[in-house]
Amino acid sequence: MTDSTQPSLLPEDLPPEFEADLHEVEADADDTAGTHDTTMETIVELCKRRGIIFQSSEIYGGLRGAWDFGPLGAALKDNVKQAWKRSMLQLRDDVVQIDASILMHPKVWEASGHVQGFTDPLTECRTCNARFRADQAVQGDASTYECPRSDYSLCDFGPARQFNLMFQTHVGPTQESGSEVWLRPETAQAMFVDFAHVQLTSRQKVPFGIAQVGKSFRNEITPRNFIFRVREFEQMEMEFFVRPGADEAWHDYWIAQRWNWYLDLGLRRENVRIRPHAADELSHYAKHTVDVEYRFPFAWSELEGIANRTDFDLTAHGQASGKDLSYYDQARDERFVPYVVEPAAGVDRTALAFLVDAYRVEDAPTASGGTERRTLLKLDHRLAPITVAVLPLSRNDKLVPTAKHVADLLRGRCTVQYDDAGSIGKRYRRQDEVGTPFCVTVDFDTVEDDQAVTVRDRDTMTQERVSIDRLPAYLDERLDLG
Ligand code: GAP
Numbered sequence: 121m122t123d124s125t126q127p128s129l130l131p132e133d134l135p136p137e138f139e140a141d142l143h144e145v146e147a148d149a150d151d152t153a154g155t156h157d158t159t160m161e162t163i164v165e166l167c168k169r170r171g172i173i174f175q176s177s178e179i180y181g182g183l184r185g186a187w188d189f190g191p192l193g194a195a196l197k198d199n200v201k202q203a204w205k206r207s208m209l210q211l212r213d214d215v216v217q218i219d220a221s222i223l224m225h226p227k228v229w230e231a232s233g234h235v236q237g238f239t240d241p242l243t244e245c246r247t248c249n250a251r252f253r254a255d256q257a258v259q260g261d262a263s264t265y266e267c268p269r270s271d272y273s274l275c276d277f278g279p280a281r282q283f284n285l286m287f288q289t290h291v292g293p294t295q296e297s298g299s300e301v302w303l304r305p306e307t308a309q310a311m312f313v314d315f316a317h318v319q320l321t322s323r324q325k326v327p328f329g330i331a332q333v334g335k336s337f338r339n340e341i342t343p344r345n346f347i348f349r350v351r352e353f354e355q356m357e358m359e360f361f362v363r364p365g366a367d368e369a370w371h372d373y374w375i376a377q378r379w380n381w382y383l384d385l386g387l388r389r390e391n392v393r394i395r396p397h398a399a400d401e402l403s404h405y406a407k408h409t410v411d412v413e414y415r416f417p418f419a420w421s422e423l424e425g426i427a428n429r430t431d432f433d434l435t436a437h438g439q440a441s442g443k444d445l446s447y448y449d450q451a452r453d454e455r456f457v458p459y460v461v462e463p464a465a466g467v468d469r470t471a472l473a474f475l476v477d478a479y480r481v482e483d484a485p486t487a488s489g490g491t492e493r494r495t496l497l498k499l500d501h502r503l504a505p506i507t508v509a510v511l512p513l514s515r516n517d518k519l520v521p522t523a524k525h526v527a528d529l530l531r532g533r534c535t536v537q538y539d540d541a542g543s544i545g546k547r548y549r550r551q552d553e554v555g556t557p558f559c560v561t562v563d564f565d566t567v568e569d570d571q572a573v574t575v576r577d578r579d580t581m582t583q584e585r586v587s588i589d590r591l592p593a594y595l596d597e598r599l600d601l602g
Contacts, residue, residue: 185343219312497555
């Protein structure tokens with residue numbers, strides 16, 4: 121926990137609830153026994169069929185590396201962001217949020233090192249002119265790249281050159297020199313550039329964090345694996361500013377916090393691991409980084425990087441802008457440039473991991489006493505696009521008004537879908553497949569007799585009779601909203 125080159129960590133630098141056992145976290149890095157009920161093809165097919173995620177500009181043939189989130193996908197993504205904001209902002213008082221501009225002064229990207237160094241090695245095939253990541257594509261090996269001609273024996277890769285991943289565009293009506301700007305490739309830089317302003321106006325004292333959720337853009341050479349590697353994506357990043365010397369303990373702390381977040385929201389433990397970066401893998405700004413990785417059907421792959429960025433960024437921006445980005449610690453009568461610990465996660469990848477992990481196929485009993493296969497997403501209710509489906513047994517005139525009244529009763533507290541199309545069995549399956557935790561059925565007893573509804577649990581398929589009066593409180597309790 122202590123930095124051997126610095127005085128030992130003072131207890132007031134860490135919040136009291138810090139109890140993480142990092143040894144346990146690291147031990148999980150060796151665990152490779154994952155569990156999946158699915159393949160990527162199945163997930164892509166489900167997402168397309170249910171309008172969760174589908175190709176961008178599909179009617180024009182699509183655009184590689186660009187995807188659209190339909191109604192259920194947009195809700196899932198919102199819920200991921202909401203869960204992140206709740207844990208990073210709402211439940212703490214030492215992190216504040218910003219929403220910065222995507223277009224920034226070009227000097228930001230020079231000072232940050234992105235203009236010079238945010239590159240991937242690119243190679244071009246002399247036979248078909250297709251371009252690939254030189255560090256990922258092995259000439260002639262079909263498992264490592266997609267040859268457009270599909271004749272891998274004819275491939276002839278040229279020498280690798282560095283390709284900058286930033287998208288460039290122009291501000292103003294002309295494309296003359298000096299008008300170039302970049303679409304941000306990470307949300308992080310605004311948190312450094314705005315550090316002094318935000319610290320002063322929010323009256324935060326180091327240690328504290330600035331968080332942001334928003335779009336980033338990277339001109340990836342080979343976007344792949346559905347929404348895993350794309351050219352336009354959302355990030356959830358937080359820069360936590362600490363006293364030099366306290367950085368390593370805070371790094372451990374944030375690794376533990378973020379690990380717990382993924383498990384708390386339901387990722388299966390055997391499918392998540394923490395992998396420290398090797399020295400030759402570290403970004404130019406980082407002293408130590410670990411990745412939170414998920415065991416996707418295609419490979420263990422990064423969901424989030426948690427980096428110790430030292431004072432690299434504040435120092436670089438301080439020097440390039442001529443502004444003082446140091447911090448005066450009144451209690452210690454000490455001035456320093458804060459070190460930064462950065463948990464940086466991708467919304468799209470995280471949503472994909474939750475989808476893959478939640479996917480199950482099970483045997484379910486039928487009304488006639490047999491069994492049938494049912495597909496379900498065992499999503500945590502905080503992530504499920506729809507929380508409660510309200511289903512009248514049929515479109516009968518007596519049932520519909522009551523069912524609509526029940527739906528209205530619940531709308532303020534969670535996401536409700538009213539559905540009266542098809543047999544009740546089919547409607548249950550439809551809701552299971554998109555992860556709706558509860559179905560509420562209105563039948564003839566409801567309107568003629570007991571003013572009660574049937575609440576069906578997605579995972580156990582058990583059904584409980586609950587009076588309409590008690591339904592909001594009942595669901596609050598089941599959803600832990602109370
Ligand atoms: N500020 C540090 C930073 O941007 P990063 O590891 O390059 O670090 C953070 O990105 C996260 O953003 C990744 O862990 C990943 O979840 C997401 N991400 C990065 N590139 C992505 C891409 N091309 N497609 C989808 N998500 C991406």
